[in-house]
Amino acid sequence: MHSQTRKETSCLVLSFSKQISHYCSYLYGYTMAHKRFNKWEMPHIEHGKPTKWNWLVLYPDGLTLGSHTDIGAYTLLVAKHGIEIEDEVQIGSHCAIYSYSTIDGKAGKVVLKKNCRVGTHSSVMPGVTIGENSIVGAHSFVIKDVPPNTTVVGVPAKPIKKLNNL
Numbered sequence: 001m002h003s004q005t006r007k008e009t010s011c012l013v014l015s016f017s018k019q020i021s022h023y024c025s026y027l028y029g030y031t032m033a034h035k036r037f038n039k040w041e042m043p044h045i046e047h048g049k050p051t052k053w054n055w056l057v058l059y060p061d062g063l064t065l066g067s068h069t070d071i072g073a074y075t076l077l078v079a080k081h082g083i084e085i086e087d088e089v090q091i092g093s094h095c096a097i098y099s100y101s102t103i104d105g106k107a108g109k110v111v112l113k114k115n116c117r118v119g120t121h122s123s124v125m126p127g128v129t130i131g132e133n134s135i136v137g138a139h140s141f142v143i144k145d146v147p148p149n150t151t152v153v154g155v156p157a158k159p160i161k162k163l164n165n166l
């Protein structure tokens with residue numbers, strides 16, 4: 001085969017397999033979220049009061065919550081400057097999502113894209129977007145955007161792997 005044609009073919013195969021793996025990770029999250037909840041319902045949220053599941057929101061007017069989301073007990077969402085949580089997002093217990101951080105005066109909307117997951121005891125700082133299907137490891141401190149389909153861990157959180165197959 002001509003080397004140019006070979007290059008083009010392998011590019012096509014690579015792009016096709018990327019699309020398949022992206023679809024697989026989407027399907028995995030969708031299936032798991034829908035398995036966990038036979039009957040997902042939008043929680044009742046009041047400023048500074050624990051929800052039925054014992055997570056807490058400050059400034060709930062700034063929060064957009066997608067369906068089949070799962071937020072663990074003792075997680076705090078400070079939505080003063082906006083928090084957008086898309087469908088099928090999972091947040092572990094004891095996390096903190098800050099759109100406003102009084103210690104260093106940082107402020108900015110936080111976006112958790114569809115089907116991303118945040119491990120227990122992690123903090124997400126103002127202005128950060130966590131990409132679709134990405135995973136934040138337990139006990140991480142996220143100060144920068146996380147690209148889609150990426151696992152990040154640590155303080156501060158750094159990428160350790162791409163989610164090629166789940």
Ligand SMILES: CC(C)(COP(=O)(O)OP(=O)(O)OC[C@H]1O[C@@H](n2cnc3c(N)ncnc32)[C@H](O)[C@@H]1OP(=O)(O)O)[C@@H](O)C(=O)NCCC(=O)NCCS
Nearest residue numbers: 091092093118119120135136137138139151152153154160
């Ligand atoms: C991040 C995570 C998804 C990675 O899982 P994984 O893909 O199976 O990765 P591995 O366990 O093979 O770990 C890969 C590397 O990352 C490190 N690592 C894994 N999780 C880490 C974390 N949370 N913080 C720091 N480093 C971590 C491992 O030590 C390993 O390092 P090495 O290659 O130097 O040995 C998982 O460890 C995690 O933190 N899950 C969150 C679970 C959770 O919070 N559950 C409760 C809420 S439902």
